[in-house]
Amino acid sequence: MKVITCEEPKQFKQMEEEIPEVGKGEILLKVKRIGICGTDIHAYNGVQPFFTYPRILGHELAGEVVKVGAAVDGFSSGDLATVIPYMECGTCIACRSGKTNCCTNMKVLGVHLDGGMREYLLVPSDHTLKVNQISLDEASMVEPLSIGAHAVKRSKIQKGETVLVIGAGPIGLGVMRFAKLAGAKVIAMDLNEDRLQFCKEWADVDGTVNASNNIVEEVSKLTNGDFPTTVFDATGNKASMTNAFQLVSHGGQLVYVGLVKDEISFNDPEFHKREMSLLGSRNATKEDFSYVINCIENKQVNVDALITNRSTLANLIDDFESFFAPENKVIKAVVEL
Structure with a gap:
């Protein structure tokens, strides 16, 4: 599968990797949309806090379920899904209080862990939300709207x-x-x-x-x-x-x-x-994601108007800097796969 890595500030590299095997409690997604956000731009420019290189960017994600691992219920091949990219420890004081969004040992996809700028992505099932009632574009915007x-x-x-x-x-x-x-x-x-x-x-x-x-x-x-x-x-x-x-x-x-x-x-x-x-205010909780999905389903949030620019994984390296050029008046850019 194709993968784009940020090797160091202002340097992307395209590579080929094997499609990962699905383990217990995991879901393999075929990535369909990647939203480009300020975190990605800051990482590319070398000014993102809590960041190390090299790193696969991308945490605003929508995809299609390809395979479901053992002990996973509620998902089938072909389901559309979005991803909660905040991987909390589950045991710290914040997690024990239900504040998983500010876990003391937070690992965020695309920041602390490799993210979604690739064709396939393994995600824990408890950080995957089925979104069959909304479009892929809408699904890719759930994470930033949840913040x-x-x-x-x-x-x-x-x-x-x-x-x-x-x-x-x-x-x-x-x-x-x-x-x-x-x-x-x-x-x-x-x-x-x-x-x-x-x-x-x-x-x-x-x-x-x-x-x-x-x-x-x-x-x-x-x-x-x-x-x-x-x-x-x-x-x-x-x-x-x-x-x-x-x-x-x-x-x-x-x-x-x-x-x-x-x-x-x-x-x-x-x-x-x-x-x-x-x-x-840091990140968002699963409840915030569910609320946003509900608002999108009920047409209370117009996602289509937010997306002003598009690219593909093949063209992303060439297009990326155009996403933060003021003259392009970008509100939100999305990568389609």
């Missing part, structure tokens, strides 16, 4: 609450959509006016702020001086994550969804006087 859904669930926002989502990339867009489904009034912030327009059309946001303007003044105007009670930062940008503190209401919360390979500092008096809560 947004998890952030919204973690924030415990209430119906009628005003929230601000900073960053209109795929993760931020997911946060916006699920915050709207939770009944919140949503304000989107980004530097890109095209993206802000997309937020209105796709996520049905209630207002937008261009981050190149006076953000404190703009957000204050949109909230009658109250400021949002919940602010999500999905940028992975140090300056944005730092500046977000000043956009939270008194008694409000700031949720970091994006990750930056750096240190974040803040002014304690500004933080303290607000009695702010600062939260991190």
Whole structure:
């Protein structure tokens, strides 16, 4: 089978490997779709935390079940499936508390373990979800959308609450959509006016702020001086994550969804006087995946509009850098096999 490995920053290599044998509790998937995300781009550019080379990238996956190992129930050859790429230990304090998304010994496909940029992939059956009621494109977007859904669930926002989502990339867009489904009034912030327009059309946001303007003044105007009670930062940008503190209401919360390979500092008096809560949101749980699949099945999330660019495994090495070229206005790129 064909495999693409990131040998070192900015260097892919195509290889041939044997199709793996299926073991007990495993499922062999024929990979059909691979979503390209910020993690893949950061790894390619050499700025992804918790990363070593060489590595097979790819963790936003959809495929077709080819073989089912012993002790696996509920799957048959030909089923469509998506993958939960977070391989938790199952025994640490987080796992024992049901918080498998922040396992102390987390191994993520495409980051700590080799991922899905190959024709066939072995996956534990308990990290495989059958998705026969949705398309392969939709199945490939379940993982990134689940990250947004998890952030919204973690924030415990209430119906009628005003929230601000900073960053209109795929993760931020997911946060916006699920915050709207939770009944919140949503304000989107980004530097890109095209993206802000997309937020209105796709996520049905209630207002937008261009981050190149006076953000404190703009957000204050949109909230009658109250400021949002919940602010999500999905940028992975140090300056944005730092500046977000000043956009939270008194008694409000700031949720970091994006990750930056750096240190974040803040002014304690500004933080303290607000009695702010600062939260991190990492990955997603199986329940988040199931919720997102249900939303897609019920046409509450329009996946087709998210996918703007496509490639094939054969062309991926040549096409990859085009996926993060600003002039191409990529929202989401997908590799088809």
